[in-house]
Structures are given as structure tokens and as C-alpha cells.
Amino acid sequence: MTEQQLTEAAERLHEAVRTGRPCAPVRDLFAPGDVDGAYAVQRLNVARAQAAGARRVGRKIGLTSVAVQRQLGVDQPDFGTLFDSMAVGQDEPIAATRLLQPKIEAEVAFVLAVDLPDRPVTTLDVLRATEFVLPALEVVDSRVAAWDITIVDTVADNASSGLFVLGTRPVSPGAIDLPAAPMRLDRDGVExxxxxxxxxxxxxxxAVVWLANTAQRLGDPLRGGELVLSGALGPMVPVTPGARYAATIGGLGTVRATFGEEGQ
Structure with a gap:
């Protein structure tokens, strides 16, 4: 990508945030499959947010579930940046005006105690570095109209990040069988x-191992204190205004999110 194309893609996505109106896809500005170029666009808008006072608190991994990959027509994971402004407390009403076209998914959040090593990262490295895990709800959102995205669109758009809600009971990652942990997401009590x-x-x-190695390759390794949302455990679902969502993950407990009515 040329500098002009990078800037144009970043500006198109930023304008969607500023105006509250979804934009056209940005893939017309990329060579097919130029994921590194898409991360460069992402970094431009991350830097813009930080310059405006946003504080980075971690990363989110997206597209880890085959079900979600099929929903969006992509075939590989991606990641984005989490800011302090994206955190929402349990049962704190989420105003519909904060989001453009939200969907919700349940996942496991990792809180890192120490930096990941500056070498190829392994499963053991991640387990040693993780202070605890929590159940989480991620409210994903797309600045691209109608979620008409390819991998480069979503990467450029900060991995379609929106908001997140964390449970409040920390658990050691070694205390549960994470692959076997069942997940159920309810809307107003209905699965x-x-x-x-x-x-x-x-x-x-x-997923965290993948993120650690990918972020390291891009020159921005994972650090102690960061929160990592590791990716969906099942299909994401569109948010219904006024609804209450609760996700239960075996061994981790329940996390809840409440949405305001449309227009509120």
C-alpha cells in the first residue's frame, strides 16, 4: 500500500466512528490478502485514539472459531487493541448509541502477570505468564456497512472491536480444563x-500463543498487565436492543451484559 492508501483507509474508518454512520469496505485500497497492510491501517487509528487520550489495556483476538469464520467468510484469526473506554461493568446499561451494528460473543479473558518472552512463545510460556482467567462477553462492532468484510477490512477496523464485559471471579488457568469447558449464551433467559x-x-x-507470536512479529509484544480476550467459544449473535445477555462458561462462572433500548 502507498502512504496515501493507508491514510485513506484509516480516515474512512475513523469517519464512520466520528459520524456514527457505517462506511464502505476498505479492501478496494489493498492488494488482495494484504493483512500486514491492514495492520498498518489499524495502527494509524490506534495511534490516533491514544493521542486523543485513550489508554491501551490489552488485545482482543478475533476469528478463532470456525463458526464465526464461516459467518464472516474469513479463514484466519486476527487481533486488535483494547482501550479503557471499551470496558463495561456487569449490569451497567450499554447505550445503543455507543455502537453501530453490534454482535455479542462469549469467550475466555486472560490477564497477564508478566511480559511474554522475546522469542517464539509456547503454551508453557502463556500458562506461566497468566495471572488468572475470567469469563467475558465481547460486543463486537463493525464500522463497515452491513458487516460486508473480508480479512483486510476487519483487521484494518481494529478487528471489529467494540466493548467488553468481564466476570469478577478470577480462576487459575491450570485449575480448569479450558478446551472441555462448555459455554452457553442466553438472551433474556433463552439460549x-x-x-x-x-x-x-x-x-x-x-489463541493466546498465536497472538503472542503474531504481535511479536509485528514489533508490539504482549506485556505484563495486559488483558487478552482470546476469542469466541461459539457463534456470535446480533444484539437486541433492551435485552439482557448472560454467558456461563464451565469452571469460570457467569458474566452478564445489559443493553439499552434502541435510540437510548
């Missing part, structure tokens, strides 16, 4: 999605 830890690249730990 709308289900899965298990194995849906996330076979094991949520595998």
Missing part, C-alpha cells in the same frame, strides 16, 4: 449460542 473452549483454535491458550 442463543453454545459451544466450548475447544472451538477457540482447539484451546483458548492456543
Amino acid at each position: 442463543v449460542s453454545a459451544g466450548a473452549g475447544a472451538a477457540c483454535l482447539g484451546d483458548p491458550v492456543n
